[in-house]
Amino acid sequence: MTFSISPETSRLNYEGAVRDPRRRDYLPPVNIIYHTGDELKPENMDSLLHPDTHQVYVHNPPPMCRMKPGAAILLDFGTELNGGIRITTGFNNHQPAPVRIRFGESVSEAMQNPNNDHAMHNTIVDLPSMGTMEIGNTGFRFVRIDVTEDAPEVVDLLAVMAVAIYRDLPYTGSFLSNDKRLNRIWQTGAYTVHLNMQDYIYDGIKRDRLVWMGDLHPEVKVICNVFDDMDTVQSSLDFLRDRTELPRYMNDMSPYSLWWIICQHDWFMARGNLAYLQEQREYLVKLLHQFSNFIQPNGEECLEVGRFIDWPSHDDPAAVHAGLQGLLAWAFKAGSTLCGYLGETAAAEECAACRKRLLTCSPDGGKNKQANAFKVIAGIDDAKDVNRRILSENPYNGLSTFMGYYILKARAMAGDITESLEVIRRYWGGMLDFGATTFWEDFDLKWTENAGRIDELPVAGKKDLHADFGNYCYQGLRHSLCHGWAGGVTAWISEYVLGVIPVEPGFKSVSIKPVLGDLEWIDGKVPTPFGSIRVRAEKDAQGNVNTKIDVPQGITVVQ
Numbered sequence: 001m002t003f004s005i006s007p008e009t010s011r012l013n014y015e016g017a018v019r020d021p022r023r024r025d026y027l028p029p030v031n032i033i034y035h036t037g038d039e040l041k042p043e044n045m046d047s048l049l050h051p052d053t054h055q056v057y058v059h060n061p062p063p064m065c066r067m068k069p070g071a072a073i074l075l076d077f078g079t080e081l082n083g084g085i086r087i088t089t090g091f092n093n094h095q096p097a098p099v100r101i102r103f104g105e106s107v108s109e110a111m112q113n114p115n116n117d118h119a120m121h122n123t124i125v126d127l128p129s130m131g132t133m134e135i136g137n138t139g140f141r142f143v144r145i146d147v148t149e150d151a152p153e154v155v156d157l158l159a160v161m162a163v164a165i166y167r168d169l170p171y172t173g174s175f176l177s178n179d180k181r182l183n184r185i186w187q188t189g190a191y192t193v194h195l196n197m198q199d200y201i202y203d204g205i206k207r208d209r210l211v212w213m214g215d216l217h218p219e220v221k222v223i224c225n226v227f228d229d230m231d232t233v234q235s236s237l238d239f240l241r242d243r244t245e246l247p248r249y250m251n252d253m254s255p256y257s258l259w260w261i262i263c264q265h266d267w268f269m270a271r272g273n274l275a276y277l278q279e280q281r282e283y284l285v286k287l288l289h290q291f292s293n294f295i296q297p298n299g300e301e302c303l304e305v306g307r308f309i310d311w312p313s314h315d316d317p318a319a320v321h322a323g324l325q326g327l328l329a330w331a332f333k334a335g336s337t338l339c340g341y342l343g344e345t346a347a348a349e350e351c352a353a354c355r356k357r358l359l360t361c362s363p364d365g366g367k368n369k370q371a372n373a374f375k376v377i378a379g380i381d382d383a384k385d386v387n388r389r390i391l392s393e394n395p396y397n398g399l400s401t402f403m404g405y406y407i408l409k410a411r412a413m414a415g416d417i418t419e420s421l422e423v424i425r426r427y428w429g430g431m432l433d434f435g436a437t438t439f440w441e442d443f444d445l446k447w448t449e450n451a452g453r454i455d456e457l458p459v460a461g462k463k464d465l466h467a468d469f470g471n472y473c474y475q476g477l478r479h480s481l482c483h484g485w486a487g488g489v490t491a492w493i494s495e496y497v498l499g500v501i502p503v504e505p506g507f508k509s510v511s512i513k514p515v516l517g518d519l520e521w522i523d524g525k526v527p528t529p530f531g532s533i534r535v536r537a538e539k540d541a542q543g544n545v546n547t548k549i550d551v552p553q554g555i556t557v558v559q
Contacts, residue, residue, distance in 0.1 A: 031049075032048070033076050067157065097151045103138050115477065173532070185425070268338065511557075
């Protein structure tokens with residue numbers, strides 16, 4: 001390994017180094033949730049809330065938090081974060097101080113025994129005497145520190161700072177209305193996705209911290225409506241393409257390769273980067289042709305590998321079949337559009353023919369909202385009919401944070417904005433009511449009956465909202481409370497309340513149809529390669545909607 005000084009920038013360069021594009025902020029805790037009492041009560045605890053510095057003092061140090069062996073403290077950093085903690089210690093008799101560190105997305109998780117799947121959430125480390133150490137790389141809000149029984153007589157903590165690691169991106173998209181709850185939901189969805197935009201776009205910052213292609217689509221939709229960032233989306237899409245040699249499927253699930261096609265379409269429509277799309281030509285055309293072999297003579301899909309929509313529908317083969325019928329038709333529509341822009345006429349025609357065959361068949365998905373929403377989006381079933389019979393009936397049953405975006409999209413296609421807004425307030429707002437600062441891997445309003453908040457100590461006689469619920473791969477404390485797919489609600493608000501949707505790639509032309517529903521006014525922006533589109537709409541005393549639209553030069557608004 002060698003280093004050099006760049007003659008252009010006079011900056012240090014290490015040969016072969018990979019530069020981290022992310023920013024690091026150090027944040028003090030905002031609250032102490034719990035501590036041991038009596039003889040084991042830590043001294044000067046409040047010094048951690050207002051640290052004088054997080055640099056070691058040699059002479060005349062300030063008051064520090066002093067902890068005896070067996071003492072414990074639980075710190076709250078106020079909001080979900082990606083990263084770890086930095087602990088600065090005082091003079092501990094020149095001895096290492098063994099402490100147990102527990103990270104938690106909830107108080108309950110930090111107080112119990114979180115597992116170490118994909119990241120360390122529960123570990124014992126030796127702190128240096130008069131030194132600084134960084135621990136952890138995960139998603140968390142709460143940290144519990146226990147001094148072990150074999151530690152020195154006393155352990156002095158000068159500072160415990162969260163290390164927040166994130167991409168420093170401006171929020172060029174925005175949304176405001178007279179409904180503060182809805183505003184907070186839009187912002188929380190955006191923040192949830194932002195935290196998951198790390199070296200690649202993760203599914204969740206605690207677990208799995210992986211690029212799952214299906215999870216990626218709602219995140220891409222949010223990024224299109226909130227951020228200008230391009231590299232993270234493209235590198236994530238390319239990451240899976242380059243590691244999935246055909247005829248294999250991404251994440252070993254055929255529907256996840258369908259999501260790659262849909263992501264490519266939606267990203268191209270939002271950013272209009274033809275050079276990037278051309279890099280996908282060979283893989284895209286071959287993949288689409290590969291999928292053309294999975295349509296039966298009667299028009300039904302017959303995908304073979306990893307038949308999956310989402311976990312709640314996992315055990316319902318009829319719903320999976322109906323959902324995949326819609327997803328495959330949707331992907332062929334997206335593929336036909338992309339191949340048209342690439343000049344791949346034969347491939348575009350094959351995609352259109354495949355979609356036409358799929359539209360002739362509508363497998364019965366029962367009352368499963370996910371499956372029926374996909375068929376509406378694909379154009380197989382009528383939006384108003386499906387919304388009346390299935391989507392609007394018991395609207396909170398069968399809802400999931402992943403599929404919520406698609407269910408809402410199908411309801412918007414039926415013109416049902418007002419009731420959709422109420423679903424958003426109650427369902428996504430329900431997480432906020434119980435202490436969430438980011439949206440979760442899954443959620444059911446029924447969980448909240450006689451349940452405690454995630455930012456408070458568990459209470460005897462009440463359900464533990466984190467530890468007592470969850471299914472499939474996200475049971476109990478393994479459940480991720482910052483999951484990117486749950487942010488899709490933010491994209492939906494921008495697309496169907498602000499009403500901004502690109503018609504031509506890169507927003508060269510755009511449809512702008514704001515729908516207020518039961519709102520009095522809305523005001524927001526959507527980023528485009530030409531600059532941000534701003535929409536403001538307000539009802540007057542007679543209920544008429546007055547709309548003002550500011551569109552950058554180069555964009556045509558179509559009716």
